[in-house]
Amino acid sequence: MMEEDETADERTSLLKEQSNPLHQIHSQLIRPRHNQQQQQSLLRYRSSTDSTHFLRPIQSHSLSTEIILSSQSPPGFLSSSALNENDLSVEPVGLDLGSEYLSSFRRSRLITLDIFRGSILCLQTLETSFEYLSKYSGSGSPSYLYWHQHVKFPLPRIEYSIRILxxxxxxxLHFLLGCSCVFSLNTRRSLGWRSFGLISRSIKLGSILLVLNQCLMIQGIIQSHGKVLLIMTPIWSLGWNLIFITITLNSIFLIQRSILNYLIASHCADPSTDRSINPPASTDQSVIQDDESILTKTSTELLDLKLREVLKRIDRVVDYMLVIASLGLPIMVGYMLPGQRTGPDQDWWIDWAQTRSFWFWFFISPTPDMSSNPRFKMISNYAPIGWLPFVIFGAFYGRLFLRKKKSRIELFLFHLKFSFYFLIVFLITRLLDVGNFSIPSLEELKNINNDQGGDPGATKDFFSEVLFLRLYGYLRKISLMVWFKEGSIQIFLFTSNFPPDLSNLSLSLLLIFCLIGTFFLIMPRLVLEFNPMIQFGRSAISFYSIQLLSFHYVLPSVLSILDWPSRTKRLNLLSILIINLFCLPIFWLICETIVILKDQKPIESVSKKRFKKK
Incomplete structure (x- = not known):
C-alpha cells in the first residue's frame, strides 16, 4: 500500500508541475522509474490483446524482443515448429501444449512441409540409384551439367527424364533449410535462447554435417589414392548454408531490436509523449488517478501502434533485400566465372581456372573432374555460395509463412502467385539470355538437326545482335512450333546445375511452389496420416545418408560380388526402379526408429538455461 501511495503521489506531482521551470530537473530524477513503468504498461497492454502471443516465453525477454516475436506469427500458431533437432525437421515435438489451433495448423501447414520433404527425398533416391547403379546396366549415368560443359542435343530420353524428375x-532441400531455420530461430528465441547460443548451435550442427559429408565420401578419397581429398554432396552445402543463414537472420533480428530499443528509449525519455491529453483541472486525488490511467493507456496504445508500424516497415525492407539477394546472387556468380569457351574442347576452362583462387572454387563455383586431374584435389558439385540463393528465398518464404493465418485455398493461391512470378523470370532468361550459363547450348537451337549446316559446337556472341532482331527470331521460332521438337524442348528447359544459374533458380522455384501449393490444396487426411513420408521428412539427413550408403557402397559391392555386369547379366531401367522401390520400406523402418529415438528427448532440453539474462 505504501508503494502504491508513493507512486500515486509521484504521478500527481508530475501533473501539477508541468508548467514549473523545475519540471525538467524533476523528470530527470524520476526517469528510470518512469521508463520501467512505461515498458511494463506496454507489456501488460500487449498481453491483453489477442494478436500478440506466438508463444508465452519460458524466460522473460526485453520489451523489444517480445514485440518482434509476437508480431511474426498469428495467435495459436504452432510455436514448436522446426526445432531443427539435428536433422532439419519441421515437425513439432510437443511444445505446442495449449495451442488453440493445434489440429488445423498442425495438419494443414506443418506436416505438409514434412511430407513435401519426404517426397523430395524419395525422388533423390531415384537420382542416387541411377548415378551409382547405371554402370551395371551398360548405359551412362545421368548427366551432371556444369557451366563450362558442351552438351549435344537431343540427350537420351531416359537420361533427360531422370534429370527433369x-x-x-x-x-x-536448400529451400526447406532456409524455411525451417526461420521457424527454429523464432521458436528457440521464444524459449529463452540468446543470439550467441543460436549461432553456436548452428556452427555445431553445420560442422557435424561437414564431417558427415567427408565420412560418406571416404571411399572416393581412398580409391583416388589421396589425389582427391574433398568430394562434396548436398550435405556439404547444407552445412555451410545453415551457418550462413543463421548468422544472417540473427543479424537482422539484432538490427530490428536495436531500432525498437532506440524508439522505446526516446519515447520514455521524452515526458511530453505522455501528455497527449490535457491534465485534469480538478485537485481531487481520486479523479486525478482515474484520468492518469486513461492517459497512460492512451500513450501505451500509441507507442504500441508506432512500434508495430515501424516493425512492418523494417520487415518490408528485409523482405525486399532477401528477394534481391536471391535473384542477384546467381547473376553475380555468373560474372565472376572465367572467360567464355571458344570451341567444343571439354577442357577449355582448365587454363582459365588458374585465374581464380582456391577459395573461389571452394565456396562459389564447382570444380568437377578435369581429365583425371581435379583442381586443388577436390571435386565440388555443391559450392555453398552457389546454392545459397535457394536458402535465402526459403528464409523469405518462411517469414511470409509465419505472419498470417491462411485457409487452404488462400495457401494454394499464395503459392500459385509465386509460381507465376518465377515463370515470368524463367521466360525472361530464355528471351534475353540474362543470368543464363547455358548460352552456348542454346545457340544450338539455330543448328538443331543441322538444318542450317552450322557447327553445333561453335559459339557466338549473343549480346552483339540487336535486341529487336533477337526477340523477333524467338517469336518466329515459337510461331513455327520449333520448340516442340524433341531436341528443342530439351534445349529450352536446359539449365546449368553447377552452379545454379538464374534460369535454374527460377525453374526450380517454379516447380517447388507448384508442388507445395498442390500439396496444400489436395492433401487429404489419409495422405496427411501417411506415416512413411512424414518419417522421411522428419529424419531428412538420416534418410539421405542411409540411401547414399545403400546405393553408393552396399548395392554396388553386392553386384560386384555377383559378377555384374556381364554379357548375360545387366540391369535395365525397370530393374533399377524395382530395386529403388524395394529399398524404400527398409528405409522407412530405419527412419521410424530414428524418429522414435529422437522423440525421447525431453521437452525441457530445448530450453537453454545457461543463456538466461543475468
Missing part, C-alpha cells in the same frame, strides 16, 4: 531435389 530429380532437378528439384537439391534446390528443394
Amino acid at each position: 530429380t532437378m528439384v531435389c537439391t534446390p528443394a
Whole structure:
C-alpha cells in the first residue's frame, strides 16, 4: 500500500508541475522509474490483446524482443515448429501444449512441409540409384551439367527424364533449410535462447554435417589414392548454408531490436509523449488517478501502434533485400566465372581456372573432374555460395509463412502467385539470355538437326545482335512450333546445375511452389496420416545418408560380388526402379526408429538455461 501511495503521489506531482521551470530537473530524477513503468504498461497492454502471443516465453525477454516475436506469427500458431533437432525437421515435438489451433495448423501447414520433404527425398533416391547403379546396366549415368560443359542435343530420353524428375531435389532441400531455420530461430528465441547460443548451435550442427559429408565420401578419397581429398554432396552445402543463414537472420533480428530499443528509449525519455491529453483541472486525488490511467493507456496504445508500424516497415525492407539477394546472387556468380569457351574442347576452362583462387572454387563455383586431374584435389558439385540463393528465398518464404493465418485455398493461391512470378523470370532468361550459363547450348537451337549446316559446337556472341532482331527470331521460332521438337524442348528447359544459374533458380522455384501449393490444396487426411513420408521428412539427413550408403557402397559391392555386369547379366531401367522401390520400406523402418529415438528427448532440453539474462 505504501508503494502504491508513493507512486500515486509521484504521478500527481508530475501533473501539477508541468508548467514549473523545475519540471525538467524533476523528470530527470524520476526517469528510470518512469521508463520501467512505461515498458511494463506496454507489456501488460500487449498481453491483453489477442494478436500478440506466438508463444508465452519460458524466460522473460526485453520489451523489444517480445514485440518482434509476437508480431511474426498469428495467435495459436504452432510455436514448436522446426526445432531443427539435428536433422532439419519441421515437425513439432510437443511444445505446442495449449495451442488453440493445434489440429488445423498442425495438419494443414506443418506436416505438409514434412511430407513435401519426404517426397523430395524419395525422388533423390531415384537420382542416387541411377548415378551409382547405371554402370551395371551398360548405359551412362545421368548427366551432371556444369557451366563450362558442351552438351549435344537431343540427350537420351531416359537420361533427360531422370534429370527433369530429380532437378528439384537439391534446390528443394536448400529451400526447406532456409524455411525451417526461420521457424527454429523464432521458436528457440521464444524459449529463452540468446543470439550467441543460436549461432553456436548452428556452427555445431553445420560442422557435424561437414564431417558427415567427408565420412560418406571416404571411399572416393581412398580409391583416388589421396589425389582427391574433398568430394562434396548436398550435405556439404547444407552445412555451410545453415551457418550462413543463421548468422544472417540473427543479424537482422539484432538490427530490428536495436531500432525498437532506440524508439522505446526516446519515447520514455521524452515526458511530453505522455501528455497527449490535457491534465485534469480538478485537485481531487481520486479523479486525478482515474484520468492518469486513461492517459497512460492512451500513450501505451500509441507507442504500441508506432512500434508495430515501424516493425512492418523494417520487415518490408528485409523482405525486399532477401528477394534481391536471391535473384542477384546467381547473376553475380555468373560474372565472376572465367572467360567464355571458344570451341567444343571439354577442357577449355582448365587454363582459365588458374585465374581464380582456391577459395573461389571452394565456396562459389564447382570444380568437377578435369581429365583425371581435379583442381586443388577436390571435386565440388555443391559450392555453398552457389546454392545459397535457394536458402535465402526459403528464409523469405518462411517469414511470409509465419505472419498470417491462411485457409487452404488462400495457401494454394499464395503459392500459385509465386509460381507465376518465377515463370515470368524463367521466360525472361530464355528471351534475353540474362543470368543464363547455358548460352552456348542454346545457340544450338539455330543448328538443331543441322538444318542450317552450322557447327553445333561453335559459339557466338549473343549480346552483339540487336535486341529487336533477337526477340523477333524467338517469336518466329515459337510461331513455327520449333520448340516442340524433341531436341528443342530439351534445349529450352536446359539449365546449368553447377552452379545454379538464374534460369535454374527460377525453374526450380517454379516447380517447388507448384508442388507445395498442390500439396496444400489436395492433401487429404489419409495422405496427411501417411506415416512413411512424414518419417522421411522428419529424419531428412538420416534418410539421405542411409540411401547414399545403400546405393553408393552396399548395392554396388553386392553386384560386384555377383559378377555384374556381364554379357548375360545387366540391369535395365525397370530393374533399377524395382530395386529403388524395394529399398524404400527398409528405409522407412530405419527412419521410424530414428524418429522414435529422437522423440525421447525431453521437452525441457530445448530450453537453454545457461543463456538466461543475468
